[in-house]
Amino acid sequence: MEDATKVVQSFLFSGKEYVCVMEIHDDVPESTLREVMTEFVGEIYQKPPLRASVKREPRKRFIYQLNLHEIEGRRVLFSCSCQAGTYIRKLCSDIGEVLGCGAHMRELRRTCAGPFTEDGGSVTLHEISVANSEFEAGNEGPLRAIIKPMELALSSIPQIVIRDSAVDSVCHGANLAVPGIVKLDSSIEQNRPVALLTLKGEAVALGRTLMTTQEVLDRESGIAVKTERVLMERGTYPPLWKH
Amino acid sequence: MQAVVPWAVQREVFTKAEDVTDPKYGCQPENRPMPLHVRYGIVNVDKPAGPSSHEVVAWIKRMMKLSHAGHGGTLETS
Numbered sequence: 001m002e003d004a005t006k007v008v009q010s011f012l013f014s015g016k017e018y019v020c021v022m023e024i025h026d027d028v029p030e031s032t033l034r035e036v037m038t039e040f041v042g043e044i045y046q047k048p049p050l051r052a053s054v055k056r057e058p059r060k061r062f063i064y065q066l067n068l069h070e071i072e073g074r075r076v077l078f079s080c081s082c083q084a085g086t087y088i089r090k091l092c093s094d095i096g097e098v099l100g101c102g103a104h105m106r107e108l109r110r111t112c113a114g115p116f117t118e119d120g121g122s123v124t125l126h127e128i129s130v131a132n133s134e135f136e137a138g139n140e141g142p143l144r145a146i147i148k149p150m151e152l153a154l155s156s157i158p159q160i161v162i163r164d165s166a167v168d169s170v171c172h173g174a175n176l177a178v179p180g181i182v183k184l185d186s187s188i189e190q191n192r193p194v195a196l197l198t199l200k201g202e203a204v205a206l207g208r209t210l211m212t213t214q215e216v217l218d219r220e221s222g223i224a225v226k227t228e229r230v231l232m233e234r235g236t237y238p239p240l241w242k243h
Numbered sequence: 244m245q246a247v248v249p250w251a252v253q254r255e256v257f258t259k260a261e262d263v264t265d266p267k268y269g270c271q272p273e274n275r276p277m278p279l280h281v282r283y284g285i286v287n288v289d290k291p292a293g294p295s296s297h298e299v300v301a302w303i304k305r306m307m308k309l310s311h312a313g314h315g316g317t318l319e320t321s
Contacts, residue, residue, distance in 0.1 A: 128288070164265055200272075
């Protein structure tokens with residue numbers, strides 16, 4: 001909501017988990033099916049389907065896990081943890097192609113997107129409506145519980161904690177220099193999405209790294225992060241020269 | 244054979260400098276007063292199959308009188 005809308009972008013970088021029912025077009029022994037599915041764990045190539053809003057070029061996606069749960073005749077129930085932007089429908093049809101007989105996706109449910117899980121706090125529109133009515137009547141409890149801080153969406157990307165004195169300039173779009181850094185994740189790589197947070201845990205901005213963790217630890221100066229999306233309102237922390 | 248999913252990896256943090264935060268400015272996310280909590284908030288909606296995500300967002304905006312809201316994507320439909 002409001003400013004948290006920008007955080008949604010980083011959330012799109014995170015992976016997703018799905019549960020899927022795939023139907024294969026012939027009877028295939030379980031061992032063959034398992035063997036073929038194992039081949040799809042790791043790096044795969046996918047060309048986005050006709051109705052996608054992205055460029056229709058083959059692209060690399062990462063499948064972290066593929067777990068076969070149940071087989072009933074030609075219907076296969078499996079779960080999949082994968083990089084954002086992976087088309088499960090395409091995965092099913094590619095599995096079918098490798099099997100030789102073809103396959104298609106029958107049913108799909110996303111069980112989590114990064115830190116947001118199905119049974120870990122998803123709410124129905126009805127529940128939102130009830131909580132909102134409560135809030136308007138003076139009881140903020142239910143609505144407060146339903147709404148998560150936007151920082152939760154940042155938990156799956158690397159984080160860097162910055163000094164109070166560096167906050168306001170980042171809020172104005174300035175890049176982050178090494179002296180402004182207090183703490184950082186241990187294995188940050190170059191040219192990766194990163195979240196900048198205050199010592200109180202508030203999201204300040206999203207950016208892209210220009211240095212690795214080791215470079216930041218070794219150096220006393222230089223630009224560590226290119227600020228890309230400011231999340232915090234300017235003036236929340238005072239500008240440096242006012243101290 | 245299976246990799247650990249990135250959101251399940253335990254975060255290891257290194258300290259570069261010592262610093263404390265001034266309680267006069269800013270606010271821990273968990274202590275935000277309601278208007279700020281909503282403004283910087285995210286709701287995980289179990290959306291029914293009928294309305295589009297866009298319609299759900301519009302509905303929430305109208306109900307809660309928000310000037311701006313968006314969504315982080317939905318499931319591809321079968």
